[in-house]
Amino acid sequence: MKGNEAIAEAAIRAGVDAYYGYPITPQSEVMEYLMAERPHLRTGMVVLQAESEVASINMVYGAAGCAKKAMTSSSSPGVSLMQEGISYIAGAELPCLVVNVARGGPGLGTIQPSQADYFQATKGGGHGDYRLIVLAPNSVQEQADFVSLSFDLAFRYRTPVMILSDGALGQMMEKVELPPQRERMTAEEIEAQYGHWATLGKPASRERNIITSLKLKAEQMEAHNLHLQRKYAQIQEAETRYQSLRCDDADYVLVAYGLSSRICQKAVDLARAQGIKVGLLRPITLWPFPTAPIAELARAAKGFISVEMSAGQMVEDVRLAVNGLRPVHHFGRMGGMITSPSQVLEQIKTLFLNPQASLNGGAH
Amino acid sequence: MxxxxxxxxxxxxxxxxxxxLVFEKTACLTDNTLSYCPGCGHGTAHRILMEVVEEMGIQGQTIGIAPVGCSVLAYDFMNVDMQQAAHGRAPAVATGIKRVMPEKYVFTYQGDGDLAAIGTAETIHACNRGENITIIFINNGIYGMTGGQMAPTTLAGMRTSTSPFGRDTEMMGHPLRITEMVATLPGVCFATRQAVHxxxxxxxAKKAIQTAFELQRQRKGLSLVEIVSNCNSGWKMMPRKANDWMEENMFPFYPLGDIKK
Amino acid sequence: MAKARGAIVVDVEGCKGCDLCVGACPTHVIELSRKVNSKGYHFAYMEHPDACIGCAHCAMVCPDSVITVYRWKPAPKPREATTA
Incomplete structure (x- = not known):
């Protein structure tokens, strides 16, 4: 099954109530699959092609405000258009899922895969102090699995969740074990499980519910921000996910997520075959970032390379985690070009095993 | 007696x-004092909208969407579940709600800047899809909240803070009659222009809002009720003078009555 | 013939003195007070209460919903009341 199709089928099976989207390469198969599958006949799920990404994210806002499982998917330029809506969703504390099947940028860029949206996804691409939970799958299987996980997290914390994938994972075909069908929830089940905050219509028994991100008074806005920050601290505490591969005795640690982590798995094998002790730390949540495990590795490892299909974005978080203790380098290609395992191995050798380079090897 | x-x-x-007792404030309005300027038509529009909700007995099935603009705080005054939308996006938010809860009554309450400038795309496409929602469109020909700037509906020659010498249509374009525009779309079942002065x-105007909600109940498509209103602060006039000015200047360009029914 | 009589009650604190009710009253009952409320607005009041017919025109145009209207109607004459 294709990565994009796996997302779509997983959404139906996750009991998603609504998908609102707009076509963009390389993720158009998500909506195409949904439209062909007619999930309104299977589960009652709504699928609607909006007039723009701006409209689709605001449709998600509306449905999420009714505590419905609502999602959208897009690719980099479209996700840029959604940033306003994502900021509002974070501010109004609504649960939803945004999938970014990223492509190369900036601007219209290219339709080839890229990891250059890391900053946008993890640092708050829109305005204000907010965070998204960002999940980075590295297989078609995970793209499917993460849909349901995203909604669990989104509703647990009333916060938007992003799956940050890329054009290669979206277009890739792999075997996938699909999750079982989860029932869509009724309004009563929603209120029983998540409380009475949603706009489902005001019964006489309660005050009206209001979904808003507006606090006109500075004191109120600060209090709201402090509340959000406490929530984000909880998420950092409880939801940081990562995968560690042969890091225990590693002299050199590759840090890579998504597609790059698969390339690095192979690079680890190549290096180990040559007797070079290389490990891979793969962040699964890009936010919250696995800072503590990387800091722990920095006590024994000699150096780090952040391998990304970008000019070096996640490398900044790796450096913050390592905190000057060891050299941290970036390696990667841009604009839709993908590096190879042997190029990563060459980079390890050049950066760490070449005496000339090690003389200059600082944190750059 | x-x-x-x-x-x-x-x-x-x-x-x-x-x-x-023959007239009292509807229970579908809250006790909060309205944040609008003295004499502003928003208050009257709020009231008749909530009177319709009360009289139809649909307070528990109604979800409103407040825009960005003077009526951004509409949820402080309307005693129904409400969502606040990003600037111009109310029809998209309403679409998102109505599609997952088609049995509810969903309305947006939007000003001219929100609906006819930044939200034109969302407005036109919600209309064109025939979303089964009601749009209440307050047209006072100016941006009130931000201090009286030119709106898409500002009359030719009308002075605002961003057209201080009057709207020059050669340079700034012409006022937009958006209700006539959307009336041409098959998804729109009812388009009317009213006033509350x-x-x-x-x-x-209240009858028109009743009709709009009734059509929504019958799932006939999108209903849009434009209310030409005053902006005393933006127009820099006393309320009664503003209403006179509105009759003399706004109504000739924005004639009242049903455009599509 | 007995005529209908009306009266209004103005929520003085909520009134913003916009004057629209004054203009809408067909029998010139309402004026703005020389006094002001706590917000500094000259609030509406019945200057000529005897003239009020309880038509509710004032309340219809009041943007702040601060006017409550009462209307007393004379009882129908007995022979009219027995028809039907």
Whole structure:
């Protein structure tokens, strides 16, 4: 099954109530699959092609405000258009899922895969102090699995969740074990499980519910921000996910997520075959970032390379985690070009095993 | 009612009795004091909208969407579940709600800047899809909240803070009659233009809102009720003067009445 | 013939003195007070209460919903009341 199709089928099976989207390469198969599958006949799920990404994210806002499982998917330029809506969703504390099947940028860029949206996804691409939970799958299987996980997290914390994938994972075909069908929830089940905050219509028994991100008074806005920050601290505490591969005795640690982590798995094998002790730390949540495990590795490892299909974005978080203790380098290609395992191995050798380079090897 | 009294000798206490009550504020409005300027039509529009909700008995099935603009705080005053939308996006938010809860009544309440400038795309496409929602569109020809800037609906020659010498249509384009525009779309079942400056106008406007909600109940498509209103602060006029000015200047360009029914 | 009589009650604190009710009253009952409320607005009041017919025109145009209207109607004459 294709990565994009796996997302779509997983959404139906996750009991998603609504998908609102707009076509963009390389993720158009998500909506195409949904439209062909007619999930309104299977589960009652709504699928609607909006007039723009701006409209689709605001449709998600509306449905999420009714505590419905609502999602959208897009690719980099479209996700840029959604940033306003994502900021509002974070501010109004609504649960939803945004999938970014990223492509190369900036601007219209290219339709080839890229990891250059890391900053946008993890640092708050829109305005204000907010965070998204960002999940980075590295297989078609995970793209499917993460849909349901995203909604669990989104509703647990009333916060938007992003799956940050890329054009290669979206277009890739792999075997996938699909999750079982989860029932869509009724309004009563929603209120029983998540409380009475949603706009489902005001019964006489309660005050009206209001979904808003507006606090006109500075004191109120600060209090709201402090509340959000406490929530984000909880998420950092409880939801940081990562995968560690042969890091225990590693002299050199590759840090890579998504597609790059698969390339690095192979690079680890190549290096180990040559007797070079290389490990891979793969962040699964890009936010919250696995800072503590990387800091722990920095006590024994000699150096780090952040391998990304970008000019070096996640490398900044790796450096913050390592905190000057060891050299941290970036390696990667841009604009839709993908590096190879042997190029990563060459980079390890050049950066760490070449005496000339090690003389200059600082944190750059 | 006391038959023993003659009308000329009645004391106020005899008149002000529960059995003689003919008009009071609807319970679908909250007790909060409206944040609008004195004489602003928003308040009257809020009231008749909530009166319709009360009279139809749909307070528990109604979800409103407040825009960005003066009525951003509409949820402080309307006693129904409400969502606040990003600037211009109310029809998209309404779409998102209505599609997952088609049995509810969903309305947006939007000003001219919100609906006819930044939100034109969302407006046109919600109309064109025939979303089964009601749009209440307050047109006062100016941006009120931000301090009286030119709106897409600002009349030719009209002075605003960003057209200080009057709207020059050569340079700034022409005022937009968006209700006539959307009336051409098959998804729109009802498009009307009303006002709320006189008792007669208020009655007609309320009737129009009733019609719009009734059509929503029948799932006929999108209904849009434009209310041409004043902006005393933006127009820099006393409220009664503003209403006179509105009749003389706004109504010729924005004639009242049903455009599509 | 006995005529209908009306009266209004103005929520003085909520009134913003916009004057629209004054203009809408067909029998010139309402004026703005020389006094002001706590917000500094000259609030509406019945200057000529005897003239009020309880038509509710004032309340219809009041943007702040601060006017409550009462109307007393004379009892129908007995022979009219027995028809039907």
């Amino acid at each position: 006391s038959a023993s009294h003659d009308s000329d000798t009645l004391l106020l206490e005899d008149i002000i009795r529960p059995e003689n 006189t008792p007669a106008a208020v009655r007609k």
